[in-house]
Amino acid sequence: MEIKGIHHVSAITKYAQDNYDFYTEVMGLRLVKKTVNQDDPSMYHLFYADAEGNPGTDFTFFEIPMLGNTYEGTNSISTTSLRVPSDEALSFWQKRLEEDELSVEPIITRFGRQMLFFRDPEDQRLALVSDENNQGVAPGVRQETDDIPYEYAIQGLGPVYFTVPALEPTEQILVDILGFEKIDEEENIHRFSAGEGGTGAEIHVIEDSSLPRERPGKGSVHHAAFRVHDKDELEKWVQRIQEAGLVNSGLVDRYYFQSLYFREPNHILIELATDGPGFDTDEPMDSLGESLALPPFLEERREDIENNLKPLHSKK
Template sequence: MVEILGHHHISMLTKDAKLNKDFYVNKLGLRMYLKSVNQDDPSMYHLFYGDEVGTPGTSLTFFEIKPMGQTYKGTNSISRIGLLVPNEESLSYWKSRFEELGVDHDVIGIYNGMMALHFRDHEGLEMVLLPNDDRKVPKAWQNNRYTDVPKEHQIMGMGPVEFKIEDVSEMKNFLENDLNFELVDSESELLYSIDLDGLYSDIVLKEEKGKRERPGKGSVHHLALSVADEDELNKVKELLDEKEVVHSGIVDRDFFKSLYYRHSHILIEFATEGPGLPYNDVEQLGQQLDLPGFLEPRRAEIEGNLDPI
């Protein structure tokens, strides 16, 4: 059985890196801890936001694709991202902040039986803030000293991630029998977790018929699930090989190793917790363009093709 530790990161598409940075740093109070490029196409930025040092489970990442058009929402997609805040008082803080900063949001309501504040970024990406209260979170998660959001209300990390799928039966089987997720609730949607004491690994399955989503700006590219190390990643590879399904094989991303697999039209990445970012000075994270070793010889060319942000 593959051992999943929780969410690792989630990756989206944006049309404008500058506006993207403004929203996630200046409005949501996250740290841009890594500024890099798409390793498969270094002509585009890959921006990473999260806690102070980009701990797995806190990271929202974005690929900048300037010609990107509008998202046409539909099924077979990752449709909503949950973000955890400390408590219900934090929801009131964020509602006031959103009103002040002009962020599109709803009134405080309910999501999966919890108090919740739904909101959207400047490109229509659907998100929801949820109070973590006394539930468990990974010990490595940190606060961010580099924001004006008070420590007691900062976004902590990723919570439930919502999938819309035409037929959820195969995804249910994959989560339960291959990845050891447990069914938490089946009242309205199917809520799965690897840790019933926390929200940091939750996946929500919604069965929805209709047209498939056509991705564009503000759509989700993939969800990455966290595994401990390369040995555990090899277990994922062996599992998928036994099923005789197509996958990427193990890919070295420099900061971690990954394997990609598309299930029910949704791209899932499995990523190792380490080695993580090599850094000596926390204050300098995200200030310079970080490149993986194999792209370093092309630094001048790559930087010349990117607009400064």
């Protein structure tokens, strides 16, 4: 039983079309699955990833049109980072994002790596992290676009940031239950690593008791998911989480992977998810995300579901 790294991060958007435009056109990610929230099929669930939809590269969004603003604070997944191949790539992205008139901070060095923090149009807190000096979990498959060269393209998810009022309860779950290792810390940021390590397998926990508790809205993150090998291993994780006394979902079949959800003591929602079967289970690899995909248990409701969703239109 070993956490292999980051599987996906699921966030919230108010506007699916604007979200689609930004993450495909500006960020150059591939929409690998256009589906719905399986617990509420009235809303989109969009999956952006690398060129092949590999685990460890999925940044997903639930559309909730009635959302208000996010009031940032603790007990939250406070930043999602994305991996790029090199320090030079960060300079490319800094210029590109500034030209798009986004809120972009200067490039900094953290834990020996260069990083660029910025916000998307809904104030989603994001960062790009350079893999130039990185070792560990392999990157995803970069996708070249007309205006994003292959050597600068995003290649997966980087460290996930938690912000908590007290480190100890979260650290106990990460280390004693999930098997992460605390590597080091800088100021009030504590770095934890799993599996092969590296940018694709880290959680950075910010401890800050001065902040209020976050009130989520558009631009906030719903949960972070971490990779386990297969269903058999996930069933063992279910037992471990239950024995730890954590309220949890039990094993949930999401069709493209199996999942387990639970909240750690600082109220952050964590998911463990299997690497497979994968997004090409019901669509050919070369046409992922082009049509609305539904798991079998929702297929008989397709007509009603499609009638309640606004079609997404590509600018290309």
